[in-house]
Amino acid sequence: DQQVKQNSPSLSVQEGRISILNCDYTNSMFDYFLWYKKYPAEGPTFLISISSIKDKNEDGRFTVFLNKSAKHLSLHIVPSQPGDSAVYFCAASARSGGSNYKLTFGKGTLLTVNP
Amino acid sequence: GAVVSQHPSRVICKSGTSVKIECRSLDFQATTMFWYRQFPKQSLMLMATSNEGSKATYEQGVEKDKFLINHASLTLSTLTVTSAHPEDSSFYICSAFDVRSYEQYFGPGTRLTVT
Numbered sequence: 001d002q003q004v005k006q007n008s009p010s011l012s013v014q015e016g017r018i019s020i021l022n023c024d025y026t027n028s029m030f031d032y033f034l035w036y037k038k039y040p041a042e043g044p045t046f047l048i049s050i051s052s053i054k055d056k057n058e059d060g061r062f063t064v065f066l067n068k069s070a071k072h073l074s075l076h077i078v079p080s081q082p083g084d085s086a087v088y089f090c091a092a093s094a095r096s097g098g099s100n101y102k103l104t105f106g107k108g109t110l111l112t113v114n115p
Numbered sequence: 116g117a118v119v120s121q122h123p124s125r126v127i128c129k130s131g132t133s134v135k136i137e138c139r140s141l142d143f144q145a146t147t148m149f150w151y152r153q154f155p156k157q158s159l160m161l162m163a164t165s166n167e168g169s170k171a172t173y174e175q176g177v178e179k180d181k182f183l184i185n186h187a188s189l190t191l192s193t194l195t196v197t198s199a200h201p202e203d204s205s206f207y208i209c210s211a212f213d214v215r216s217y218e219q220y221f222g223p224g225t226r227l228t229v230t
Contacts, residue, residue: 002158004158009156034218036221041206041223041224041226042223042224043119043121043208043210043221043222043223043224044159044208044221045221046218046219046220046221049218089158089159101147101212101217101219102149102161102164103149103159103161103210103219104161105158105159105160106158107156107157107158108156108158
């Protein structure tokens with residue numbers, strides 16, 4: 001049973017427009033969420049994170065929104081640039097109640113930003 | 116920033132042989148490192164948590180006798196795939212937990228091909 005789901009395997013966006021990547025989770029113990037960017041044959045690169053006590057976190061062109069009641073988070077990239085083209089992974093962990101920093105990943109969404 | 120390296124980046128070995136993959140945190144000490152495996156177009160699956168000075172904790176379904184993990188120092192963890200078979204061919208990625216930022220930083224990955 002997948003605890004972190006990214007239902008869109010791919011997304012294509014025009015340069016300059018907004019990219020919205022979605023992620024759903026089922027485990028109510030998850031209280032910390034992250035987005036990673038990954039190129040083929042490379043390790044993931046950390047982008048942005050959000051704790052469950054917040055509903056929004058912003059860092060430059062990247063904003064993550066968290067809807068706890070819906071168990072849903074999204075990553076907004078605006079404006080999108082061709083260099084943003086990569087696979088984006090959503091990840092979650094249950095940090096409270098101990099030192100468990102294990103991450104559970106979604107399957108990823110391939111973002112293509114067209115010039 | 117926190118940098119994690121992996122060696123080798125790719126390795127081809129014959130069925131029945133053993134392969135060792137190294138994961139190093141270059142500019143920070145990591146008491147905890149994680150080993151992941153990624154199949155094509157799939158999520159990163161956590162294999163085990165490597166703790167410096169103690170035994171690794173394996174995820175359900177991961178054979179500890181096949182995937183030997185040693186975390187001998189605060190900057191080095193090794194994964195040895197013993198008696199490798201073609202089905203072990205995969206992309207193996209490690210991460211190191213940085214207590215300064217409470218984030219995991221990933222290595223570039225190792226592509227293992229067993230012939």
